[in-house]
């Protein structure tokens with residue numbers, strides 16, 4: 134498949150149907166007038182027509198898919214034969230989960246209907262075999278058709294025996310055998326046209342037999358072995374009755390077909406019988422050879438070799454039709470009649486085949502190249518080819534960016550044209566630059582428009598969910614603006630002093646503002662002058678768009694959007710865009726926006742180079758297991774860089790303290806920490822190796838810490854999207870990575886949400902009893918206030934999970950086991966109000982603070 138990029142321009146309904154919805158309701162009846170002033174029948178006909186067109190379109194698509202499949206099947210066969218070292222068919226093709234055969238059968242099943250007749254390629258030959266072309270066998274065509282100079286096997290043997298001997302191996306190994314192919318596809322024919330095929334084939338046999346007195350010798354000399362099964366049968370040639378089971382061929386010598394074996398099959402009449410009835414030539418010949426089945430082999434083999442050698446193109450055609458099995462209605466045109474007309478020159482033919490095969494091989498290598506390109510996040514396009522400012526290109530080059538990533542390539546032109554866009558691309562594929570580049574161009578364009586304004590406008594507003602991410606985006610923007618003068622980038626995030634922000638905004642240049650929604654809204658609502666500056670806004674960017682439209686942020690985002698000018702461009706980016714987000718994206722985007730999905734339908738949303746696995750173990754063992762996993766990983770990867778995600782800030786803090794006690798090189802980031810500390814740790818982790826970061830979801834999205842070797846997720850993530858984003862902190866920029874999800878047995882249901890992702894089962898680790906004791910001893914050293922806070926946070930987090938939150942008794946039981954496992958003698962009490970709000974007031978096991 135070419136690029137998995139999907140471009141879809143959402144169009145408003147009004148574009149499709151520009152009708153006024155006028156319904157005139159007659160007494161007791163349905164509407165008389167339909168949209169567009171159509172009457173009931175016109176309306177109905179219009180819909181029928183549309184439905185037919187749609188069906189035809191779908192059929193066409195399936196047809197193309199089907200044909201491509203056939204071609205790839207043939208290719209696979211060709212090269213698995215040509216390359217002795219290659220893997221067998223099943224392995225060499227990558228069509229999962231269906232095997233190619235299953236897929237073809239499935240597609241063929243769908244063509245079991247009228248309309249499938251036009252399935253063939255143009256070059257497959259005429260729809261009906263012209264009368265003069267068909268081989269006459271049987272009462273209607275008594276005389277065999279003239280094929281020009283018949284193939285003289287005797288002379289061929291004498292002249293070309295060496296060549297044949299030499300080339301047979303090539304032909305045998307490199308070419309697809311018709312019969313073999315037929316066998317693979319379970320070829321059987323169920324129509325009058327298929328009967329022609331039988332006649333042609335039979336005639337072909339007969340002709341060759343007739344013209345080659347030494348046919349059997351020839352075959353013997355070629356050392357053709359007897360095939361294991363070969364079956365031909367037909368019923369009178371009438372449509373629907375005729376059945377030609379073009380049987381199987383010896384696997385070693387695929388050109389060899391055993392007519393002798395055919396006769397053993399009681400269900401089908403064999404070819405010799407068939408020929409006896411239908412053609413005198415065939416009858417005479419087959420009678421003579423009746424005593425020796427190998428001769429029959431020989432006779433047929435020679436024809437088959439002949440066919441193979443004369444043009445393997447026809448193999449392709451035949452392959453296609455054969456693959457339709459009994460559903461095929463157009464066998465006639467598949468008969469490679471014209472091949473029989475020419476006198477064959479073995480050497481030329483073999484040469485031809487060789488050329489064809491090497492051409493195919495080249496094409497296949499090209500395909501592999503394309504596949505490699507598709508796997509890479511980089512596109513073929515360079516930044517200096519995409520029409521952005523040369524100064525930006527210079528800065529990009531200085532930062533080591535030369536080629537665009539695929540998402541950048543896919544989105545840049547759309548964004549530069551001023552369209553609204555919703556963009557989905559895997560984690561670590563360069564989405565930040567994909568929106569920063571058009572943002573910079575927007576500023577450059579707006580700045581040169583020359584309208585002097587009293588207050589300097591902010592041209593681009595970038596919203597993102599976390600403070601660290603805002604800083605990271607601002608830093609990347611500043612790097613891209615390295616050679617541009619007079620363009621300022623600023624951040625507005627929580628955790629800093631409001632007044633300081635305000636002064637900074639007034640004093641320094643700010644055409645691009647990167648902000649978290651809460652703090653930005655504070656500034657807007659405090660009438661700090663920011664709203665006026667935002668009235669000049671040209672572009673709004675939502676990074677981690679799905680998260681910003683989550684319940685936690687949506688209200689703030691809506692309020693912010695309400696304060697922005699309507700004439701603006703809006704673009705939204707994320708690695709995950711669930712359906713609900715697409716639906717509500719019009720809170721921000723114009724209805725006519727472009728949806729760009731570089732992940733592709735049906736493809737895993739996680740980077741392919743991340744090894745993902747899941748480990749199921751009781752909650753109370755989780756900390757011990759994390760320690761074990763870290764130890765193992767550090768031994769395997771000396772330059773380790775690990776992120777451990779915990780469900781809440783306080784649990785993060787507890788695990789951090791415990792790992793620190795265990796002498797691991799560890800840091801923590803979560804929302805309970807002061808912003809300065811968070812920034813410092815974030816910067817340190819970005820620069821470091823051999824470091825473990827224990828964090829809550831504040832680091833889950835967008836954070837670009839290079840070369841993270843392992844991500845461990847402890848406990849169930851809040852949803853599938855969060856799992857994907859956390860995991861995406863590793864395996865960025867096409868690098869390898871590993872992710873382990875650690876779940877309690879009751880959390881296993883979550884795996885249902887990940888069933889389309891390539892998760893393996895992680896083997897249960899052997900936990901060292903000594904380390905358990907050591908851990909208990911160290912846990913005892915940790916301040917109990919931290920443990921109590923962790924217990925409360927744990928309870929709060931899981932209480933908000935629908936699945937467990939409903940069963941309060943169970944929840945409290947599990948929470949109390951957790952409390953015990955972290956060394957709390959008794960579960961810490963809750964405030965009455967808190968317990969009430971959580972619905973836990975009267976649940977056994979919950980203690981209420983007096």
Ligand SMILES: Nc1ncnc2c1ncn2[C@@H]1O[C@H](COP(=O)(O)OP(=O)(O)OP(=O)(O)O)[C@@H](O)[C@H]1O
Nearest residue numbers: 534536537538560561562563564565566708835837
């Ligand atoms: N054209 C490019 N050439 C080389 N490297 C690039 C290019 N564009 C981006 N990168 C690098 O790719 C890495 C990931 O980029 P970025 O953080 O923008 O990914 P992302 O898609 O936004 O990830 P996430 O979904 O996690 O937010 C960064 O280190 C960035 O420097």
